[in-house]
Amino acid sequence: MNRRQFIKWGMAAVGAAGLGAVIGRYWHRRCRVWILSIKDYQRDISRDVAGVMLREEIFLKGKKVLLKPNFVECHPGRPINTDVRLITQVVDACLRLGAASVVVGEAPGHRRDPWYSIYHSTLREALPSQVRCIDLNHGDLVKVPNKGWYTKLKHFYITTPLAEADVVISIPKMKTHHWMGVTLSMKNLFGNLPGIVYGWPKNLLHVQGIARSIVDLTLTMPPGFVVVDGITGMEGDGPIMGTPKPMGVVVMGKDPLAVDATCARMMGFEPGNIPYMALAMPHIPGMLDERNDYPAEHPRTFASTFACVDAFRPWQTGPFW
Amino acid sequence: MATTEEWNRQWKAFSEMQIPDGGFGYAPGLKAGVEPTVHAVLAGLAGNVNPREFDASLKWLAEKRNPDGSVPCSMEFPDQGLWLSAPYALAMFKAGDTRSALAAVEFLLSFTSVTVDNTGKNDLDGSLVGWPWGKGAFSWVEPTVWSLLALEAAGKGDHPRAVEGRRVLVDRQMRSGGWNYGNKHVYGQDLIPFADTTALALLALYGRVPDESIEVSITFLEAEAVVQNSPYALALSGLALRRCRRGTVDAVLKRLEEKMSLLQGERMNMVHLGLCLQALGKRGILWE
Numbered sequence: 001m002n003r004r005q006f007i008k009w010g011m012a013a014v015g016a017a018g019l020g021a022v023i024g025r026y027w028h029r030r031c032r033v034w035i036l037s038i039k040d041y042q043r044d045i046s047r048d049v050a051g052v053m054l055r056e057e058i059f060l061k062g063k064k065v066l067l068k069p070n071f072v073e074c075h076p077g078r079p080i081n082t083d084v085r086l087i088t089q090v091v092d093a094c095l096r097l098g099a100a101s102v103v104v105g106e107a108p109g110h111r112r113d114p115w116y117s118i119y120h121s122t123l124r125e126a127l128p129s130q131v132r133c134i135d136l137n138h139g140d141l142v143k144v145p146n147k148g149w150y151t152k153l154k155h156f157y158i159t160t161p162l163a164e165a166d167v168v169i170s171i172p173k174m175k176t177h178h179w180m181g182v183t184l185s186m187k188n189l190f191g192n193l194p195g196i197v198y199g200w201p202k203n204l205l206h207v208q209g210i211a212r213s214i215v216d217l218t219l220t221m222p223p224g225f226v227v228v229d230g231i232t233g234m235e236g237d238g239p240i241m242g243t244p245k246p247m248g249v250v251v252m253g254k255d256p257l258a259v260d261a262t263c264a265r266m267m268g269f270e271p272g273n274i275p276y277m278a279l280a281m282p283h284i285p286g287m288l289d290e291r292n293d294y295p296a297e298h299p300r301t302f303a304s305t306f307a308c309v310d311a312f313r314p315w316q317t318g319p320f321w
Numbered sequence: 322m323a324t325t326e327e328w329n330r331q332w333k334a335f336s337e338m339q340i341p342d343g344g345f346g347y348a349p350g351l352k353a354g355v356e357p358t359v360h361a362v363l364a365g366l367a368g369n370v371n372p373r374e375f376d377a378s379l380k381w382l383a384e385k386r387n388p389d390g391s392v393p394c395s396m397e398f399p400d401q402g403l404w405l406s407a408p409y410a411l412a413m414f415k416a417g418d419t420r421s422a423l424a425a426v427e428f429l430l431s432f433t434s435v436t437v438d439n440t441g442k443n444d445l446d447g448s449l450v451g452w453p454w455g456k457g458a459f460s461w462v463e464p465t466v467w468s469l470l471a472l473e474a475a476g477k478g479d480h481p482r483a484v485e486g487r488r489v490l491v492d493r494q495m496r497s498g499g500w501n502y503g504n505k506h507v508y509g510q511d512l513i514p515f516a517d518t519t520a521l522a523l524l525a526l527y528g529r530v531p532d533e534s535i536e537v538s539i540t541f542l543e544a545e546a547v548v549q550n551s552p553y554a555l556a557l558s559g560l561a562l563r564r565c566r567r568g569t570v571d572a573v574l575k576r577l578e579e580k581m582s583l584l585q586g587e588r589m590n591m592v593h594l595g596l597c598l599q600a601l602g603k604r605g606i607l608w609e
Contacts, residue, residue, distance in 0.1 A: 075513065110502070112463070113517050115551030119588045132587045138347040140354075141395050157401060160351075178508055196356065196394045197401045199454025199461060200502050207435075207458050241510050309508050 028285030031258035032056070035297040036250045038231050041085040045250065046092035049227060053097060055295075056254045058167070058225050061098035066134075066165035067091065068223065070173045070188050071123060072108040072239075074116050079244045081117075082171045082229045084126040086250070090171055090227055091131055105161055107136035107191050109201045110240060134161045137195040148216030150279060151208035156220055157197045168192075170223035170256070174233035174249075174263055176242055176308045179210055181274045181315050182267060183239050184260040185226040189217040211275035218256060218280060226259045227252050230266070235306035249302045258286025265289065265320045268305030273315035289320065328368055328601055331581070335364065335594055336374065343377030345591050355385055355394055355405045359412040360595025366415050367602025375416075382409065383421050390424035391432070403432065404454045407467035414474040415606055426475045429468050430482055434460030444506045450482070451489035460489050461503040462518050469525040470607055478529065487529055490522050498537030499545070516545040516554040520561035524607060527565050539565050546573045552580045553593045559600035564608055574601060 034052045038045055053060070067090055069082035087104060094102045104127065108117040114135040124133055139159035146153050162168065170185045177183035190202050190213070198204045205213040228251040236242035247266070253259040257280050261271035271277040271287055281287040300321035308316065339345055344353020345361045358378050365375040386392055387399050392409040394402025410425035435457060437447035451460030452468040465486050472483045495505045499514020500522045506512065519542050526535055539562070546558035547569070555577040562570035577600060584594050599606060 073513075111515065112502075113515070113551050113553050114588075114590070115553060115583075119551075119583075121550070124588075134587065135590065138356075138590060138592070140346070140352045141398060141401070143398060157398065195454075196405075197398075197455070199404070199458065200463065201461075203453065203458045203461065204455045237508055237510055240513070241507070311508075 028291065030291050030293060031255040031286040032253060032293045032295055033255075033258050033262045033286075033299075034252040035262070035294060035299055035302065036252070037248060037297055037301070038250045039248045041083050041231055044089060044092075046089040046096060049090055049093035049250075049252065050096045052252050053093065053225060056225065058254065059097070060094055060167060062100045063166040064164060065094045065099045065102045066162060066168045067094070067102060067104045067171055068168055068188060068191060069104065069106060069171040070175075070183070070191065070239075071104075071106045071117050071120075072191070073110050074120050074122065078240070078242075079173065079232045079234050080240055082173050083231065084123050086227070086229045086231065087123070087171060088126050088128075090169060091127060094169070101130075103132045103134050103161060103165075105134040105136045107159075107194050109190055109195070112137065112195060112200045136162060136192065139194065141194065141197065144220060146216050146220055148219035150212035151205075151216045153208060153213075153216065156193060156217065158192055158221070159194050162192055162221075167224040168221070169225045169227065171227045171229060174228050174230035174245075174247060174251070174267065176235055176238035176267070176306050176312070178237055178239070178309050180214075180276060181269055181308065181312045182260070182264050184228060184263050185223060185256045186214050186218050186260050186276055186280070189214065189221065189223075192217070192221060211279050214276040215279045215283070219283060222256055222284075225252070225254050226256055228259060228263055230263065230302075233267075233306070235308065237309055243307075245304075245306055247302055247304065249297075255284070255286040257281070257284045258292050261287050261289070262292060262294075262299050265318060266299045266303045268303070268316040268318040269312075270315060270317045270320075273317070327578070328598065331594075331598060331601075332364070332368055332370060335361065335591075335598060338591065339378070343381035345378070345595075347591055348589050352395075353381060355382065355392055355402075355409060357591035357595065358382055359405070359408045360592050360599070362412045362416050363606050364595040364598035364602065367599040367604050367606040369603050372416070379413075379416055379418055382413065383418060385409070386421060386424055390426075390428035392425055392428075401455070403428075403456065404452065404464040404467070406432065407452065407464060407471045410471035411467065411474050411607070414471070422471075422475065426471060426477065429471060430480070432456075432468075434458065445504065446492045449485060449489045449492055451486045459503070462490065462493060462500050462522055463502070465489050466521040466525040473608070487526060490526055491530060491534065494522070494538065498535075498539075498541035500538075514541065516542060516549055517551075517557045519545070520554070520557035523561040524557075524564055527561075535565075539567060543567060543569045547576065549576070550580060550583075552577060552584055552597055553590070555580055556593065556596035556600040560596070560605070560607060563600070563605055577601065
């Protein structure tokens, strides 16, 4: 790229960001982000989760529900995965709301071996027997049109359990991420896609650009509801090699960008510095703090800067409240 | 190693999950897929099953090639999952369908990973060309291993692509001796090596690189394998330790037999079961 092109693209990017900010401020609707103070995993919050879902008009009666945790690799002492106790409580919440079926699905990108992720005994033994664990990396494929335009991909391929779900509930872990700064509900969408097509790791998405892929996935298959496991997050060299970060929160909402941007601020990151959030801003609501409502606790109560790799420290310009 | 009776019982149960069109799905009730069908054929060959028993699978597979010889994970989506051309070629060579196998190998020789400038974020030689999961992507351990095994089966183990492919694997070997999926370090931290990927790498490298360069890898795998609970990891570990002629393989295969009972219900995966039967079969079909 020569200097002239660089200036041209730079001006285009600045213009897009500015336009995004204007759209975000004046066009998008307001969003609600629910933050519950949950100090440990022992407390049963299934009623609280069900109550918030009802307030957000997430009606599950008679629906097929797929829960998509971040459950990618089991190593004792590392809080890599969404805690199984929180997953079971979300299962309970869905059953309370009359879901016809609930399954837990995951397509781990770091391990092909599902016995260290979605088939792991800790998860299987914690769940009620009627709740199946499904390895989304392998299976019959369905092609869905890409509703975004940031990647060159015309379609995404998913496996049938995901395609047939009426409602997908994302249950990510609040973690730092050594390529994206943070990983939350939108990055969790990588785990919707089967490794038999995208590889291990999901390198065919990396080729398209991680941030661009995240935004296209969010536009194509947004989760119906998000429950972030921030009771114990991960800081440092996440999403695998980091260390525990007790935060004592569960963050919920039906707008993935609103939930992710709020979590990012709680972690000390300016959302506008997180590439996928900046890219998503013009298209989906939730980026701007002043356009988000916090009907339960306010995020400032829990804000605590996460340690992260050096490259991302300049992105941490908080505190924000 | 499993008794003949026990192996035959498992094979019979496996065969009963064959779909009328001749293929096997990733799990009971699913459509036939290339990968589970490939591993069904390899399992049958490993157990010296009468070839007529998997003739329908071979016919099903023979129709699954694209005109350029590549093989996708599903013919509905002929440009997806092309890494499967490698295990396909291997199985078709072993089963005697040389025409299908050679076409897939021709494709594999033209199927290259992209190279990258090293960024300093990791410690690998990004200029080396191996095999990717799909077109336009970087090289990773598993697709490179299957491609190398296919080239060996084709008598092209000394082809320049094979030589460079082995260099990719050696370059990605971690200090512990094991392999992750293809990276060694990120931001100065060693990644975690796994039994399955280490076993795969050893299957491709044993006999082709100096023994001393993989001794630490074999030792790592021996230690890892005996504590695995995963039938998939145990099957691959058993295959690799058998390939490397280690006495410890018996304990690993015994553990595998114990853990195979986990392969049922929602956790049934026909690729895993096929690999288990290959590990417990009479012939080391992946390399013999």
